[in-house]
Amino acid sequence: MTPNQITLGFVFGYMAICIAIGLWAWKRTTNTHDFFMASRNLGVVITGIALFSSIMSGFGFVGGPGLVYRMGMSSFWILVTTPIGWALAFFLVAKRIRILAELRNAISLPDIAAARYSSEKVRGLVSLAILCGVVAYLATQIKAMAFVLQEIFARNEMWGHESVMFCVAISSAVLVFYCVTGGIIASVYTDLFQGIIMMLVAVLIFFTAIGEIDGGIGGMTHLILADNAESAGPWGTLGMIGCLSWLLIFTLGVVGQPHVVTKMMMSRRVEDARLTLPITLGGYTLTALLWISIGLLMRALVVSGDHAELSRADDAAAQFLQHYAHPVLAGLVFAGLFAAIMSTADGFLNIGAAALVHDLPKALGFSAPRDELFWARIATVGLALLAAICALTSPSQLVGQLGAFGWGVFASALVPVIGFGLNWRGATKKAASAAIISSLLINGGFVVYQLMGFKIAYGIAGGAIALLVSTTLFVGLSLFSKPDPLPRDIEEVMKF
Amino acid sequence: MKSYSVIFFLLIALMGIVFTILLQPAPDSISGNLHPIFPSMSQGGDASRHDGFLALGWLFGALQIILFVVCIWVSICGEKTHRWVVIVCGGAYLLIFTMLMISYRQGVIEAPFILGFPLPTTLLVFGMWPMAVVFSILYVVKFRSWVYSSHDQEAFENLKAEMNSKEGDYDA
Numbered sequence: 063m064t065p066n067q068i069t070l071g072f073v074f075g076y077m078a079i080c081i082a083i084g085l086w087a088w089k090r091t092t093n094t095h096d097f098f099m100a101s102r103n104l105g106v107v108i109t110g111i112a113l114f115s116s117i118m119s120g121f122g123f124v125g126g127p128g129l130v131y132r133m134g135m136s137s138f139w140i141l142v143t144t145p146i147g148w149a150l151a152f153f154l155v156a157k158r159i160r161i162l163a164e165l166r167n168a169i170s171l172p173d174i175a176a177a178r179y180s181s182e183k184v185r186g187l188v189s190l191a192i193l194c195g196v197v198a199y200l201a202t203q204i205k206a207m208a209f210v211l212q213e214i215f216a217r218n219e220m221w222g223h224e225s226v227m228f229c230v231a232i233s234s235a236v237l238v239f240y241c242v243t244g245g246i247i248a249s250v251y252t253d254l255f256q257g258i259i260m261m262l263v264a265v266l267i268f269f270t271a272i273g274e275i276d277g278g279i280g281g282m283t284h285l286i287l288a289d290n291a292e293s294a295g296p297w298g299t300l301g302m303i304g305c306l307s308w309l310l311i312f313t314l315g316v317v318g319q320p321h322v323v324t325k326m327m328m329s330r331r332v333e334d335a336r337l338t339l340p341i342t343l344g345g346y347t348l349t350a351l352l353w354i355s356i357g358l359l360m361r362a363l364v365v366s367g368d369h370a371e372l373s374r375a376d377d378a379a380a381q382f383l384q385h386y387a388h389p390v391l392a393g394l395v396f397a398g399l400f401a402a403i404m405s406t407a408d409g410f411l412n413i414g415a416a417a418l419v420h421d422l423p424k425a426l427g428f429s430a431p432r433d434e435l436f437w438a439r440i441a442t443v444g445l446a447l448l449a450a451i452c453a454l455t456s457p458s459q460l461v462g463q464l465g466a467f468g469w470g471v472f473a474s475a476l477v478p479v480i481g482f483g484l485n486w487r488g489a490t491k492k493a494a495s496a497a498i499i500s501s502l503l504i505n506g507g508f509v510v511y512q513l514m515g516f517k518i519a520y521g522i523a524g525g526a527i528a529l530l531v532s533t534t535l536f537v538g539l540s541l542f543s544k545p546d547p548l549p550r551d552i553e554e555v556m557k558f
Numbered sequence: 559m560k561s562y563s564v565i566f567f568l569l570i571a572l573m574g575i576v577f578t579i580l581l582q583p584a585p586d587s588i589s590g591n592l593h594p595i596f597p598s599m600s601q602g603g604d605a606s607r608h609d610g611f612l613a614l615g616w617l618f619g620a621l622q623i624i625l626f627v628v629c630i631w632v633s634i635c636g637e638k639t640h641r642w643v644v645i646v647c648g649g650a651y652l653l654i655f656t657m658l659m660i661s662y663r664q665g666v667i668e669a670p671f672i673l674g675f676p677l678p679t680t681l682l683v684f685g686m687w688p689m690a691v692v693f694s695i696l697y698v699v700k701f702r703s704w705v706y707s708s709h710d711q712e713a714f715e716n717l718k719a720e721m722n723s724k725e726g727d728y729d730a
Contacts (some may be wrong), residue, residue, distance in 0.1 A: 132599045133590065135679055142682055145690030150626060153633040157706050161714055165721055201708055266586035279674035290593075292602025294675070296658055296682045299590030302615040303579055310572075310622050314629075332714065333694055338692050346688075371596045374562070386669040431689065485633050486562055516594035519580055521589030527576060534569040541566055554717050558635055558710040 065389030066217040072393030073214060073273045076259070076400055077236045083252050087244025090181035092432045097245030098169040098416045104250060104328045110341025112250040112269040112405075117144065117248045119406035120206035121465060123399050124379055126350075130357020132375035134286060137296025137357070139308040141350045147316030148343050151481075154317055156335040158325045158555055163327035165551055169186040171320045171413065171480065172421035174327070178552060180485055181493040186425030187498040189417040191475040192320050194502060196414035199455065199468030200449035208234035208453070210399050213380055230450050237444045238402050242439045249408040250325070256401030257345055263398035264352035266391055267382075274386055275362060279355075282362035304521025311473055311526040314533075315346075318476030319469075321409030349402075352395075356382045391393035401409060415441040432489050439451040467509050470525025474501035477529060478536035487556045490546050494538035497532040504528035561632045568625045574619045579611070605665060616659045623652050630693065634704040641704075647692050654685035 063065075091097050104112070129137035159174055166177045171192065176185035207438040208229035215229070272278035275285070287294035297305045318320065329338065360378040363369035372381055379399070383392040416440040420430050431437045456464070478497040483489040508524030518524055548556070578645040588611075594601070608615065627648030634641060661669060669677035672727030673684055697705065 134602065135682070137677075138682055142687045145687065146626060146693065149690055149693035149697060150629055153693075153705070165718065265620065280671060283671070283675050283679070290601045291666045292604060292607075294679060295602070295605070296662055296678045297602070297608075299600040301587075301589045301602065302608050302611060303618070304589050306615060306618045306622070307576075309619060313622070313626060332706055333701070333711070335705070336698055339697050343690060344693050361599060364599070372598050382564045396704050481629075482562075482565075488562065517589075519584045519589075522576065522580070530569060530576065532572050534566070534573055537562055537566045538568060541562060551717060551721060554713065558706070 063498070065392065066214070068389045069214055069217070069393040069396050072397045073211075078302065079255060080236055080252050080404065082240055082244040083255065084240025084248045087240070087248035087251060090247050091243070091245050091435075093540045094420070094438060095170055096247060098412060098420070100245075100247045100250055100328045102163065102328055103328060103330050104325075104366050106334045106337045106434050108250055108497045109325060109329045109334065110338040111345055112253035112325050113148075113322055113338065113342040114349070115253045115257035115402070115405035116325065117316065117319065119401065120203055120210075120403035122349065122353055123260075123402040124206060124210070124376055126353035127356035127360065127378040127382070128374075128376035129383055130354060131361045131378040132294030132328045134290070134298035134361065135296060135302050136305055136308075137153055138296075138298070138354070139305045141353060143312040144316060145343055145488070147347060148315040148346065148445035149204060150313065151317045151323065151326075152339045153325050153336055154181060154481045154485055156338070157332055158558065159323060159326050159480070160198050160329060160332045160335065161415045161555055161558065162484075162552075165555065167227045168327065170416035170418060170420055171324050172425070174482070175479060175494070176421075176424070177549075179489075179545065180549060180552075181491040181494070182425045182427070184479070184491050184494045184498075185421055187420040187478065187495055188476070189425060191254050191471055191502060191535035192333050192413055192417045193422075195320070195468040195471040195475075196410045196417070196445065197452060197469070199463035200407055200410045200414070200445065201452035202465035202468070203403050203410070204230055204234055204412045204446075207237075207400065207407075207451040210396065210518075212405070214263050214396060216330050217384075227411050227454060230454060233400070234446055234450050237411070238443055240441050241408050241446075245438070245442075246328070246409075246412045249412055251422070252408060256398075256405040256460060258467060259394070259398045259401045260405075261345055261348045263391070264349040267387070267395060268351035268355045270387055270391065271382070279358065282336035282358040283486045285362040286358065286368045293361070300513065300521045306521070307520075307522040307526035311523045311529060312501070314529060315469060315473035315479050315525065317481035318473040320413050320472055320476060323476075323480060324413050325409070339547070352379075356417050359386075359442055379538045398434050411442050411445055412414070415439075416463045418445065464509070466523070466525060470505040470508070470523070470528050473485065473503055473525055474505060474532040475527035482533070482536065484554075486540070487548065487553070489536070490543050492543065493536045496539055498537035500535055501528055501532040504531055561628060562629055565682060566631070568621055568628065572625070573612060573623050575621070579618075580584070586611075590679050605662070608662075612659065612663055619659070620652055623648065623655060627651070628637070635710070640700070643696060643700075647689070647696065648682065650688045651691070654681055654689070657681055658685065662693065 168174050172185045172188040175188040208226050211229040275281040376479045415438045419437045476500045505528045587607050590600040593599045662678040666676045672680045
């Protein structure tokens with residue numbers, strides 16, 4: 063067997079397992095509660111792994127090493143700050159969101175927002191923010207899947223070069239299949255499987271990478287520093303202000319990621335949050351090893367002249383696998399790549415479908431459709447199609463912007479409304495609406511601004527500015543207005 | 559209420575810092591330039607690109623760290639004993655960040671290599687990164703007194719029983 067055939071075997075094997083999990087979960091999905099909430103019956107380990115694998119997306123496995131290759135140490139700020147974000151998310155959200163989910167029989171994040179603020183308008187705005195972010199983010203994930211598959215096919219004589227559309231179709235079909243059949247149950251169990259693969263390959267890759275250069279990480283850093291000292295410094299090439307804007311958006315931002323906090327509603331017991339956090343943190347930290355080691359190694363090898371320059375920074379992982387990894391390990395990593403991308407995309411499909419079928423009709427004054435489960439499945443297919451069309455028709459520059467837009471919208475809309483709103487009795491529905499509207503406008507404005515060829519000075523992340531503005535509006539408006547009356551159960555929950 | 563006034567103040571201060579920075583003309587290579595030999599990667603120029611920004615940068619980072627610690631503080635409910643531990647951990651986080659800034663000011667090239675990185679980067683990787691573990695340990699160890707006490711659990715069970723008796727009234 064050639065190395066490429068081994069890779070292809072691993073990827074198809076991985077896809078087959080995802081399909082099998084989808085079929086297994088189908089039998090366990092009989093209503094919308096199963097489809098969206100896994101019947102609130104997830105154990106500690108599965109919730110913990112599903113949480114970290116939702117965040118460590120294709121960006122982490124492809125874009126992450128590419129960022130280290132391109133910018134030196136700058137992207138370490140994402141890895142260093144996100145774990146603090148995990149701790150914040152658990153402190154601010156995990157307990158109350160789980161309690162409210164049970165008290166109000168909630169099946170989505172907009173359900174929680176509507177209950178907290180006693181407002182259908184807030185439900186509608188949260189759903190809108192989720193849908194905008196989901197389509198944008200999903201488009202980037204689908205395009206990433208297609209690129210990975212195209213790369214694998216291109217190296218295989220049997221398949222040769224396949225079109226992006228063909229690769230989008232194959233990879234999306236597997237994703238949509240298990241999301242439609244098994245809903246969130248399939249999603250979290252594939253996340254478990256995907257998370258284990260991701261941890262395994264990250265550790266193996268780390269040790270492979272540090273063995274490539276004398277002195278390991280220290281040797282790589284010396285080579286990078288000799289080429290340009292700032293690249294090896296704590297700010298990398300992006301610079302101090304840009305990195306510090308990442309500190310904000312990637313620490314607080316985790317609290318607002320709906321595919322993450324929605325999973326906190328699914329645990330079996332409120333007190334499970336206690337042990338879920340260390341599992342999530344451990345998994346995230348292990349997978350971060352791949353990001354660091356491949357990126358540093360490829361930059362060090364290129365600047366020292368031991369490897370030809372990459373045509374694109376995002377090729378760092380693929381080039382490493384082709385030239386330095388054992389074929390079996392490369393096959394595992396390619397499967398891990400799919401795992402990373404799919405584990406994020408499946409969560410988006412699920413929360414997007416809930417917003418479309420369950421929440422938007424309610425916000426607009428209609429009741430949810432009678433056969434909600436059927437329509438949830440249709441909505442899942444529809445969302446995937448929409449995101450695939452976005453991915454195929456958008457210029458590559460826009461796809462990159464969409465990913466940043468997605469994270470930025472979630473962070474700036476939901477950090478104040480959910481993160482602060484669940485802890486502060488004084489938070490008002492007007493403030494919540496203002497925060498979400500400002501978030502959509504500012505993040506959308508930055509996408510247009512950057513598409514017009516402008517750059518935000520100092521490398522500041524647009525999402526960080528949006529997060530600051532929306533949160534300030536939210537806190538300021540709530541501070542200077544009379545608190546809304548709350549239903550008794552919400553009042554009680556705010557005291558816990 | 560007071561905690562959210564502090565948060566409001568911190569947010570206003572952070573916005574002020576960002577806009578102060580944005581109003582100044584950006585120095586060359588402040589956010590990197592194309593590498594002269596390898597255009598697929600960027601270079602950061604030299605440390606002088608941050609001249610005049612170190613104090614603002616420190617303030618930008620320090621206020622964020624204080625904001626994160628206040629957020630953890632406001633989330634703590636129930637029995638509030640030993641909450642000072644959060645302040646101590648936040649102080650340690652701030653101290654490591656300050657040491658990173660000081661060591662960066664003294665120069666990356668001149669800095670000793672510790673654990674595979676020059677000192678300022680070592681402080682980022684082996685100083686700031688583990689702080690997440692510290693806060694997580696706090697979450698795990700103090701869960702029953704800060705996050706979800708047995709009293710909270712009992713109150714939740716009672717509330718659930720009450721809601722179940724009025725089922726339908728509160729469904730989302």
